[in-house]
Amino acid sequence: MIHPGEGKAEQVEDLNDLYENAPCGYLSLNPRGLIVKSNATLSSWLGVPAEQLVGKRLRDLLNVAGSIFYETHFAPLLRMQGFFNEVALDLVTADGSVLPVLANAVEKRDADGALLFTRVTLFQATKRRRYERELVDAQAAERKLGKLRDQFIAVLGHDLRNPVAALNAGVQMLLKQPQSDRSLHVIGLMQGSLSRVAELIDNVMDLARSQSGGGIRLARDAKEPLAPVLRQVIEELEAAHPRCAIEAEIALGEPVDCDRRRIAQLVSNLLSNAITHGASGQPVRLHAGTTGGELQIWVANRGEPIPEEVMAHLFQPFFRGSTRSDQQGLGLGLHIASEIARAHGGSLDVQSVNEEVRFTFRMPLAAEAS
Amino acid sequence: MSVLSRNNVQISGAGDQPMMFAHGFGCDQNMWRFVAPAFEADYKVVLFDHVGAGRSDLSAYKADKYASLQGYADDVVEICRELGLSRVIFVGHSVSAMIGALASVKAPELFESLVMVGPSPRYIDDAGYNGGFSAAQIDELLHSLADNHMGWSASMAPAIMGNPDRPELAEELTDSFCRTDPDIAREFARVTFTSDNRADLPRIRARTLVLQCANDIIAAEQVGEYVHAQVPDSKLVYLEASGHCPNLSAPDEVIAAIRDFA
Numbered sequence: 001m002i003h004p005g006e007g008k009a010e011q012v013e014d015l016n017d018l019y020e021n022a023p024c025g026y027l028s029l030n031p032r033g034l035i036v037k038s039n040a041t042l043s044s045w046l047g048v049p050a051e052q053l054v055g056k057r058l059r060d061l062l063n064v065a066g067s068i069f070y071e072t073h074f075a076p077l078l079r080m081q082g083f084f085n086e087v088a089l090d091l092v093t094a095d096g097s098v099l100p101v102l103a104n105a106v107e108k109r110d111a112d113g114a115l116l117f118t119r120v121t122l123f124q125a126t127k128r129r130r131y132e133r134e135l136v137d138a139q140a141a142e143r144k145l146g147k148l149r150d151q152f153i154a155v156l157g158h159d160l161r162n163p164v165a166a167l168n169a170g171v172q173m174l175l176k177q178p179q180s181d182r183s184l185h186v187i188g189l190m191q192g193s194l195s196r197v198a199e200l201i202d203n204v205m206d207l208a209r210s211q212s213g214g215g216i217r218l219a220r221d222a223k224e225p226l227a228p229v230l231r232q233v234i235e236e237l238e239a240a241h242p243r244c245a246i247e248a249e250i251a252l253g254e255p256v257d258c259d260r261r262r263i264a265q266l267v268s269n270l271l272s273n274a275i276t277h278g279a280s281g282q283p284v285r286l287h288a289g290t291t292g293g294e295l296q297i298w299v300a301n302r303g304e305p306i307p308e309e310v311m312a313h314l315f316q317p318f319f320r321g322s323t324r325s326d327q328q329g330l331g332l333g334l335h336i337a338s339e340i341a342r343a344h345g346g347s348l349d350v351q352s353v354n355e356e357v358r359f360t361f362r363m364p365l366a367a368e369a370s
Numbered sequence: 371m372s373v374l375s376r377n378n379v380q381i382s383g384a385g386d387q388p389m390m391f392a393h394g395f396g397c398d399q400n401m402w403r404f405v406a407p408a409f410e411a412d413y414k415v416v417l418f419d420h421v422g423a424g425r426s427d428l429s430a431y432k433a434d435k436y437a438s439l440q441g442y443a444d445d446v447v448e449i450c451r452e453l454g455l456s457r458v459i460f461v462g463h464s465v466s467a468m469i470g471a472l473a474s475v476k477a478p479e480l481f482e483s484l485v486m487v488g489p490s491p492r493y494i495d496d497a498g499y500n501g502g503f504s505a506a507q508i509d510e511l512l513h514s515l516a517d518n519h520m521g522w523s524a525s526m527a528p529a530i531m532g533n534p535d536r537p538e539l540a541e542e543l544t545d546s547f548c549r550t551d552p553d554i555a556r557e558f559a560r561v562t563f564t565s566d567n568r569a570d571l572p573r574i575r576a577r578t579l580v581l582q583c584a585n586d587i588i589a590a591e592q593v594g595e596y597v598h599a600q601v602p603d604s605k606l607v608y609l610e611a612s613g614h615c616p617n618l619s620a621p622d623e624v625i626a627a628i629r630d631f632a
Contacts (some may be wrong), residue, residue: 032612033585059587064503065511068563071588071614072396072464080620081398 003026005135025101025122033057042122046327047094059122063098066090074105082107088129091122101131153208160201168194192240199272202265203332207317207337214345220367222257226295229260230288233268236273244275245283254290257367258344266340266348269295269333270359274301277357293365295346300358306350314350337361373452377445378425379420381412383424387631388455390416392446394464394488395555395562398424401463404411404621409628413459417450420466420552431546431554439465439565450480460576461485461632463617464588464618465562471601472567474576485628488614489597490589491567499568508520508563549631571600578604579631581624585612605631 019026025042029035038053045059046053053065059067066089077084083106091099101122108117171190179187210216227250234246256263267286274284278301306314313319315338320331334348335361341348345365373379380399383389389409391402399417406415419426419440435441446469450458458481462470467489474481486576492501492509578601582594590609598606605628 053520057585063510064507065514067587068511069515072394075613076397078399079615129604 014210027053027058027120027122029058029118029120031117032370033118036117045090045093045099045122045124061091062088063092078105078107082109082300088125089122093242095256100125102128118247123197128284131159140223150208153204156206157201160197164194164197164201168198195236195240199268200332203269203336206336206339207332210336210339216262218259218262218343220257221256222366224260224261225252226256226258226263227288229264229288230267230297233264233271234286237268237271241275243280244278246271246286247283248286248288250286250288252288253289254365256295256363256365257289258295258363259340262340262343263297266337267299269337270297272357272362276325277293277301279303280356290365295363295365296360298358300356302355303357305355306352306357311350311352315348373445373448376421376430377449378426379449379453380417380428381414382406382417383413383415385409385411385413386458387413387457388416388450388453389413389448389459389461390418390446390455392418392460392462392466392470392516393420393423394462394466395558396464398420398426400424401615401617404462404594405461405617405624405628408621408625414455416449416453416455420469420558421445422551422558428551428554431551431558433476436554436557437561439469439567440472440476442466442469443476446470446473447477447480450477451503456480458480459483459485461487461628462489464489464614467597468567468570471570471574475570475573478575481576483632484574484576485581485631486578487581487624488583488586488589488594488598489580490593491571491597491600493588494566495565498567499596500590500592502587502593503563511563512560513557526533568596568600571597571611572602573599574603576603580606580626581603581616581627582606583611583613584609584610585614588613588614607631 009268020040022039022041025045026037026039026044028036028037035053035056036056038050040050043050043053059070062070062090070089074084074087083104085104087103087105089101089103090336091101093165094185103120103122105118105120107115108119110116120126167190170195171187171253174183174187181189186338206216230250231248238244271284278284282302285300286297290296315334317335319335338348341361344363345367346361348359348361351358351360378399391399391406391407393401395397398419402417406417409415421430421436422428432441435444440551446460450456450473456479458472460474460481460483462468462484464487467484467486468491470481470484470486471489471512474484492499492500493503494505495503496499580598580601581592582591583589584591594606598604607630608617608621609627610624612621613619
């Protein structure tokens with residue numbers, strides 16, 4: 001078989017040309033740090049002939065800031081470990097413009113360990129530097145925006161609570177006075193709306209806290225019973241939604257080491273969700289029990305099955321499925337519920353089988369020793 | 371947090387008289403690893419990292435305390451007192467030469483002598499004083515650090531790796547040398563390069579050795595000569611070593627000069 005090129009006198013790589021016109025800059029420094037040799041590529045980048053570079057120092061090719069940094073960081077590093085890699089430097093060219101490069105350097109020593117040369121290769125890095133710069137800027141902008149967003153949410157949540165409390169007080173006052181049936185009906189609707197607003201504010205505040213401070217903080221207590229708290233949540237929701245029945249089965253035989261206020265919030269969020277999305281006229285079912293060392297609470301409603309693609313996003317903040325427009329919330333309830341589950345070392349899962357949607361919360365009865 | 375762990379203080383050596391080595395802006399106590407061992411036979415060798423550098427306790431960094439070199443000098447005095455040191459020979463590189471000067475002015479009873487390697491009491495030129503840099507150049511340095519122009523905060527940490535040809539570089543060295551928290555390093559640079567300690571020099575009572583390198587862009591010859599002229603009991607020695615880090619590039623020459631003086 002004959003290979004192309006075989007038989008001809010093959011051109012062996014021209015090493016001198018490789019050095020001079022390599023696609024990178026070469027510099028060699030003597031033990032005193034003076035340039036003794038450099039290649040044509042570097043000369044063309046700098047606009048300085050090679051013979052004028054001889055006797056200069058690497059730092060003479062840098063701007064003042066870069067040379068200080070080189071002397072205080074990279075020169076010691078080179079001396080200490082015998083090399084450096086991927087060091088970002090700014091060369092100053094003959095016309096005063098700045099040429100960003102990445103530099104590698106390695107010391108060449110003789111058998112006795114005496115320094116002979118330091119060899120430096122330089123690669124142009126203008127675009128890479130611009131890209132890094134943009135990344136750094138984008139990071140800084142993102143940090144700033146994130147901080148602003150957290151502050152905004154926290155302040156907003158706080159400032160909304162006061163007028164809601166005032167409205168609640170006003171409604172309570174109206175209820176103490178004689179009212180027509182029609183007024184009582186309207187006041188009932190107002191109460192329902194107010195409790196929803198209060199819930200939304202709580203959720204937004206929790207979101208802000210969990211995003212900025214690493215999770216929801218708990219005040220656990222295993223001594224107090226959980227069942228009365230759950231019953232109270234159910235009563236409140238039944239009062240707010242008189243046309244929806246909640247069938248509850250609560251059998252908590254063992255104490256649960258949990259934050260009861262948070263578990264109540266979780267259950268409230270699950271029940272609200274079930275009432276909002278369940279088929280009208282069908283009861284919402286709740287089961288709470290302790291078995292096998294864990295607390296299990298599930299909430300189920302009849303209704304349309306949840307599509308696969310929606311299931312994947314259910315617990316993300318601000319996710320809203322195709323709900324009826326009059327029922328839209330912020331899409332935080334399930335997210336906060338899953339965060340509360342996580343904070344307790346537990347889980348929140350959803351199953352959609354045979355026209356029943358069931359959310360199941362599980363957590364260990366005792367907190368893991370940390 | 372004890373003073374000794376705050377500053378990652380390391381003590382070695384068989385002698386009684388303490389010789390304390392302080393690193394400058396940029397790296398950590400490993401700057402002295404080719405010099406300090408030479409004094410272990412005759413001295414109690416004390417090495418430490420300034421807060422913010424090397425393996426110091428970063429959580430001990432307080433912006434207001436370290437807003438001037440005095441904060442670092444106070445740490446030096448605290449370390450000496452914690453260890454019950456006296457007759458200290460303080461060897462300070464670069465900005466630590468001035469930190470040592472401030473410490474010796476604050477607690478003269480602790481320090482017998484100062485060795486200043488590449489000192490500068492002021493980096494920026496002033497009327498009748500040639501510090502080597504214009505205010506604009508130092509501004510450019512600080513701006514480029516603040517702006518991350520050199521991309522160094524990201525590139526520093528991974529730049530340091532093991533070197534099979536230099537087995538004396540222990541793992542803990544490669545892990546920490548030159549690695550500094552970018553925010554702290556930036557502030558340390560500002561404090562260092564905008565400092566003016568010229569007025570403190572005549573107040574130094576300790577006998578002082580100034581080691582001046584050739585071709586030191588950061589502390590040029592006229593600056594070393596200025597320090598020598600201002601410190602009452604001082605001696606100036608010109609090293610053949612060039613650059614700003616003779617403790618790394620010419621340790622034998624530095625060792626000989628310190629021995630000769632101490």
